[in-house]
Amino acid sequence: MTNIQYIKAQTQLPEKAIENTLSLLTEGCTIPFIARYRKDSTQNLDEVAIEHIAKSQADYDNICKRKETILSSIEEQGKLTDDLRKRIENSFELNELEDLYL
Numbered sequence: 200m201t202n203i204q205y206i207k208a209q210t211q212l213p214e215k216a217i218e219n220t221l222s223l224l225t226e227g228c229t230i231p232f233i234a235r236y237r238k239d240s241t242q243n244l245d246e247v248a249i250e251h252i253a254k255s256q257a258d259y260d261n262i263c264k265r266k267e268t269i270l271s272s273i274e275e276q277g278k279l280t281d282d283l284r285k286r287i288e289n290s291f292e293l294n295e296l297e298d299l300y301l
Contacts (some may be wrong), residue, residue, distance in 0.1 A: 218244040
């Protein structure tokens with residue numbers, strides 16, 4: 200799952216609006232600036248929707264980092280099976296990841 204797919208599932212917003220909003224955030228634009236002056240790029244998203252996109256992107260990044268940590272830790276222990284690796288890689292819920300880690 201890509202970050203765009205994850206954010207779309209979390210926010211139910213159009214992909215193009217998500218892509219453009221993330222691009223503007225990456226360029227260093229602030230949420231109020233984007234909401235006021237880049238409505239054409241974001242398909243008229245308000246500050247709440249833009250903030251939700253930013254938070255979902257941060258959540259996605261945290262999940263990916265946690266996955267890497269979990270996979271390397273289990274691999275160091277010599278207990279990583281192909282099935283477990285697939286389940287970890289396909290999970291995007293922190294609680295499920297922690298359960299798999301245990």
